[in-house]
Amino acid sequence: MRVLVTGGAGYIGAHTVRLLVDRGDEVVVLDNLGSGQADRIRDVPFVRMDLAAAPVSEIEAVLRDNAIDAVIHFAAHKQVGESVAKPALYYADNVGAVAKLLMAMENAGVDKLVFSSSAAVYGNASGAISEAALAQPISPYGATKLVGEQIITAAAEAWPLRAASLRYFNVAGAGSAELADTVAFNLIPICLDRIADNQPPVIFGDDYDTADGTCVRDYVHVVDVAEAHLAVLDALPHDPGNIILNVGTGIGTSVREIVDALIEVSGTRLLADVQPRRAGDPAAIVGDINAITAFTGWTARFGVEDIVNSAWDARQSQSASASASAPW
Template identity: 45%
Template sequence: MTWLVTGGAGYIGAHVVRALIDDGLEPVVLDDLSSGHAAFVPEGVPFIQASILDRAAVDRAIGERGVTGVIHVAGFKYAGVSVERPLHTYEQNVTGMVTLLASMQQHGVTQCVFSSSAAVFGDVDVELVGEDTPKAPASPYGESKLIGEWLLADQGVAAGLRHTSLRYFNVVGSGDASLRDTSPHNLFPLVFDALVAGRTPRINGADYPTPDGTCVRDYIHVADLALAHVAAARRLERGDSIEPAYNLGSGDGVSVRQIMDAMARVTGIAFDPEVAPRRPGDPARIVASGELAARDLDWRMRHTLDEMVASAWAARQAAL
């Protein structure tokens, strides 16, 4: 079976590509390299450098490579920036999804795993977020991901598309020292860049209504996330029953300050983080249950917080 991985040259997508290969599946990568890296694509894996908005390129990727399913990871994923650039966010994430689904329908591809986000829920006032928790996105990014889920559901009714959406928030760590998160907005690379440069890392907001005043999130290891995508793809291939969406949650979550403490502990670099203002679009707390995903996708937290930090730090050090 051949699976197209959109965004397969990015941090998350590249881990998905390797997990597919390890499971005996054949990946094809489509990525415009706006945030990905050609070097992240393994040798021998077909790679089409193009935007998800380029319908002709998407048609070539699907039609010429015998694609039987799609794992859709490509997208603009920065919640804070999306508040400043809503039109760009909707173009990439909504128009991009429409373009992809139209091409899939034309070529008779009826299986899709969507890399969604816990941002669809917004700033919820529940202890644990479940799949049916009301959706109230706090940013255009979260809204665009929710619309993506709606599009999949509608296409399921209209064209028989079999699909599932995987919702998660902060993805960290590395499953391969050659792959690292290079985002200019994500917490781990920001902290590592500061430490390498001899600067003091900072926390965006320490006055949230949480135990230590900093945001609380599910931090999950990227290799665990990749395995969940492959498990979902395999479930679709077998024709097994599948939920329209799964929360890939830790069940407890950790705060940004706890992350900072782990960073100092693992790297051996002592620091007291500076406190900056809150970023727009950042909910105080989102922690999800992963029970449904554990039941159907063998989802579990296979790494401790220190192991997540250590693997990410090793990848960062390898790039120096």
């Protein structure tokens, strides 16, 4: 299969690119390198382009010139806080990119798409969440993901598009050091940055109605998420439509458990700093993954220990490389 991966130089995208290449697919990466890193994709054919800004004709040319069979679409802004501060940017770029990509795909006759969505579409929902749960995002980021799903669904009704939208929960860990998450916007990289600076990792709220009082989330290894994309791509049905699927483990882990595991693996003597709750944080969110398992047979292979250890190992490897290349 010839696959175009938009945002393929990003954290999850690069892991997916690596798996596609390893199994023998021909891959082209399209990325504007706003947050992606070109060295993650090695010698994979690369097109530097901003989907939201590019004319549809240029996107169509990439599809035609590379005889693309399917698209996996990751390219998007993804910072919840930034989306609150810059909502127009998020709607213009995240939604605009989906719309232009779909027009280009229709023109070029490319009818297979896997879309990177998010559990952020569920907003303040709590408990075990299935795809049937009400989608009611509370951030512009989550709203743009939901609108993206809606555009894809409408396109699948208008022309024979075969698509799936994957709603990830908390993606973490690393398949290798060069593919690690280097942007500290999620719990594990934030904690690792603080530990590296000899500052205590922070827990926001320890008075929730959970076993240890801290928030519970569904943490899923990035390699599992990448494997889910391949499984869904391979399983797309012949009939048009947009299948909505959760990607997680179905297992909840508390923030305290994650922080304690990071403290242990790092060998630090720092203790967690408990701060007041943040507004809008639900007590517990866990993904119901029965649908994706039934559809593809996929289930997560890695657990929290694998996530924490791989993130720490990647951080150590990156630190060692930086030290080795630093001037005297």
